[in-house]
Amino acid sequence: SKVINRTGKISDKTRRKVNQVMDDMGYVPNLIASALSNKKTYMIGLLLPDISNPYFAELARNIEDRAHELGYHIVICNTDNQIDKESEYLTFLQQKGVDGILLATGLANPESLDLLLERKLPIVLIAREVPQTAVNTVLVDDYRGGYLATSHLLQQGHRDIAIILESLDLASSRERLAGYKAALEEAGCPYRESRVSVSDFSISAGMEAAGRYLDAPDRPTAVFACNDLLAIGVVQAARARGIAVPEQLSVVGFDNTFLATVIDPALTTVGQPIREMGRQAFDLLRRHIGEEDAAKQRVMLLPELVVRQSTAPVSG
Numbered sequence: 001s002k003v004i005n006r007t008g009k010i011s012d013k014t015r016r017k018v019n020q021v022m023d024d025m026g027y028v029p030n031l032i033a034s035a036l037s038n039k040k041t042y043m044i045g046l047l048l049p050d051i052s053n054p055y056f057a058e059l060a061r062n063i064e065d066r067a068h069e070l071g072y073h074i075v076i077c078n079t080d081n082q083i084d085k086e087s088e089y090l091t092f093l094q095q096k097g098v099d100g101i102l103l104a105t106g107l108a109n110p111e112s113l114d115l116l117l118e119r120k121l122p123i124v125l126i127a128r129e130v131p132q133t134a135v136n137t138v139l140v141d142d143y144r145g146g147y148l149a150t151s152h153l154l155q156q157g158h159r160d161i162a163i164i165l166e167s168l169d170l171a172s173s174r175e176r177l178a179g180y181k182a183a184l185e186e187a188g189c190p191y192r193e194s195r196v197s198v199s200d201f202s203i204s205a206g207m208e209a210a211g212r213y214l215d216a217p218d219r220p221t222a223v224f225a226c227n228d229l230l231a232i233g234v235v236q237a238a239r240a241r242g243i244a245v246p247e248q249l250s251v252v253g254f255d256n257t258f259l260a261t262v263i264d265p266a267l268t269t270v271g272q273p274i275r276e277m278g279r280q281a282f283d284l285l286r287r288h289i290g291e292e293d294a295a296k297q298r299v300m301l302l303p304e305l306v307v308r309q310s311t312a313p314v315s316g
Contacts, residue, residue: 042072045093045101049081051097053229055202055274059104059126062278072099077185079105087112094121099286102126102263126281127272128144129171129298136288138281138299142172145270145303146179149224149252152268154187154306158222158250162195164209164234165195165226174199174256176226195220199230206233207240214241214249221248221314230258231267246312258305265309267274273301 002008003018010018021027046063048056075098077089086105090112091102100122103113113130116123124136153161163180165173179311181191197212199205206225213220214237225231231253238249245251245265253260256271280299288294 008055023194024264025196040099040289041094041097042070043098044074044282045075045087045089045096045098046074047079047089047103047105048076049079049105049201050078051078053227054259055227055255055272056104058274060280062275063102063282064278066195066279066282070282072282073210079186081105087150090116094119099289101123102285103128108176114119122285124281124285124288126277127172134296136296136298138277138284140172140272140277140301140303142175142303143179143182145254145272146176146224146226146307147183148179148303149176149270150180150183151186152307153224153250153252153313154183154189156222156250156311159187160195160218160220161189161222161224162197162213162220163224163226164197164199164206164230166199167202168198173226180224183292196241201227201229203229203233203236207237207301208233210234210237214238214243214302217255220249222252222311224252224254228253228260228267228269231262231269231310232259235263235265235267246310247315250311251316252311253289260306260308263310268308269306271304273303276301 002010003015044067046060049061051057051060060076067074075093075096079086079089090263101116102124104126105128113133113135117135126138127140129137129139131252150161152246163177165177167173177196184191197209210223210233213223223234225234231251234251235245238245243249253267253269256269260267261268284297284299293304
């Protein structure tokens, strides 16, 4: 029982012997019976907008790796940021008796969050925040990220910098925009609403948003795209128009997913500590399982600018 449930002090030698006997006998522990006896299923729900997005894929992998180390299993649900799917999955996960839920979505339905909190189910929000709600949260400093990206372009001599954001319903988008504004103000550059675009988070959406900038007679000399997929879309839109990156257009992304290194030119981007975010979020959730009244925590991690080949000094 101690080996199966990972409780008590068991030597590695004894643990290996017990596991070997179970393997030889073909014994498979009954998780439902175990859950009834110790009130834990060792299952955690993970809600993501879309695991095909490299950022969320890398986040999910790091969470899963950490969960496996500690004897837990992850149930991944893609919500596509749809309220109905999000609510449906939250109900499903509760019915399955998960020990806690990690939420990396925009949480479009705050009523669902309130319901989970009322039921005292352990929850951790990842890269998202719900103001004025006491809930465990692991964040990156999006304001600093927006500031770093814009400051880098300003240091390269760019003064006409456009930005492409995800939905402004997300606190992360609002913070990145605030960092962009602060860097412009510090450099004495005017903030222009015409240089702000709100988009979906796909490559095609990035291409479409960039196209509106690049087809204008006064196109910007640089674009800060608030995730790597959008930034790749900007590079592709520029290439389709014969605009050279970075010689004629500098591009900065956000996230530092593996795609940033495989695109040509390699993408300058704001790196989120994705591995650390995943591990800290899981560890925070695990500490709150069985401790309903534990104080809620807000963990803030710092981003870093990763300079590659998609940015250069402004030409002319």
